[in-house]
Amino acid sequence: MNSWDDTSYNSGPLPPPGTPEYPEPKPQRDPLEGRYEPWTRKPLFYWPILIRGEFVGHIWASQHHNSAGLVRILSRDDFSWMDVWRERLDAACKQGLRPVDAVKRWVGAPEDPVGGYIPADAPVLDAPNLDTLYQRTNPGGPAAPGPLIQDGEFPDGTPVNRAQGWGPLVSAPTTTYPATTDSPIRYLPIVKSGNLIAYLWASTTNDAAGYLPRTAAGRTAQIAAGLWKLRITQGYEQNVPPLEILxxxxxxxxxxxxxxxxxxxxxxxxxxxxxxxxxxQQ
Incomplete structure (x- = not known):
């Protein structure tokens, strides 16, 4: 049975007093079904997106993997233009197009009133990975969020499919707060599309913090982990106490x-x- 199959859901014991109530989880389908993966650690191509002549961000496509996505400039707080391009990417993926071929056909196309356009004379730029593109788009800004497994590999290059190799035997740990504590903890629920998918927690003694996915949320919670763990790590690097991060x-x-x-x-x-x-785990 798949880890995201909710048909085996068991309500289990009652939650502790004060726990927010949510309906039983709905069956979780793969959130990336019919979509390009919106992350990569591999080389990519990218193009600028403009709205009425103003640069708003980049659209990118993996050079060798089925990945594509958007990076916006953080000085703008509008997101509607991104929805236009996400819908285009989803449609292209369903048509079976390679990410690079999908984006190339939009270069020089008429401007969408909401989504903007890719200039006809825009050069095809390249970057070694998504983190580099994030820094080029927002110098000094946050790193690219994403799950532990990207491009079929762990961060150290070890393939998920062991038939393809084992990769390095030792990985450098990420510098962040400890993920265990003997102290009491406080937590907040993380919700996506009305469904409870995970918990964000911090110790009351401010010595630990973490992201805890719900078993019933399956891959949805696994994919969501990257951004929340990034926020915890950024707080650690800024010496922000875990409870304040919460x-x-x-x-x-x-x-x-x-x-x-x-x-x-x-x-x-x-x-x-x-x-x-x-x-x-309930």
């Missing part, structure tokens, strides 16, 4: 792949992290 994450708008924490959602405290682990 509060800060309420202010982020809903991400189309990672969901959101509702702004007015109260924190729930539990005596142990294991209780939250048990809750996530």
């Amino acid at each position: 509060d800060r994450c309420r202010s982020f708008p809903e991400d189309h792949m990672s969901g959101m924490i509702q702004p007015n959602m109260p924190e729930v405290e539990l005596p142990t992290l294991q209780q939250l682990v048990d809750l996530a």
Whole structure:
């Protein structure tokens, strides 16, 4: 049975007092079904997108993998133009087009009133990875979010399919808060499209924090992990206490792949992290 198959869902024991109530999870289909993967650690091509002559971001396509997506400039707070291009990418993927071929056919096309356009004389630029494109688009800005597994590989290059090799035997750990604690914890639920997919937690002693996916949310929660773990890591690098990170994450708008924490959602405290682990496995 697939890990995202909810037909085996069991309500289990009642959650701790004060836990927000959500309906039983709906069956989770693969959120990337019929879509290009919106991340990569491999080389890519990219093009500028303009709206009424103003640069708003880039559209990119993997050189060798089935990946494509968008990177916006952070100085703009409008997102509607991105929806236009996502719909185009989804349609191209369903048509079986390679990501690069899909984007090339839009170069020089008439401007969409919402989505803008790719100039006819726009050069085909390249970058070694998505992190580089993020820095070129927003110098000094955040790194590219994404799940642990990208392009069929772990971060150290080890293939998910072991028949393709084993990769390095030792990986450098990411510098972030410890993911375990003996102290009480506080947590907030992460919701995507009305479904509870994961929990963000922090220890009351400010010595640990983490992202905990719900088993029932399957791959949806796995994909969402990249952005939330990135936010925790950024907080660690900025010396932000875990409990403050928890509060800060309420202010982020809903991400189309990672969901959101509702702004007015109260924190729930539990005596142990294991209780939250048990809750996530229900």
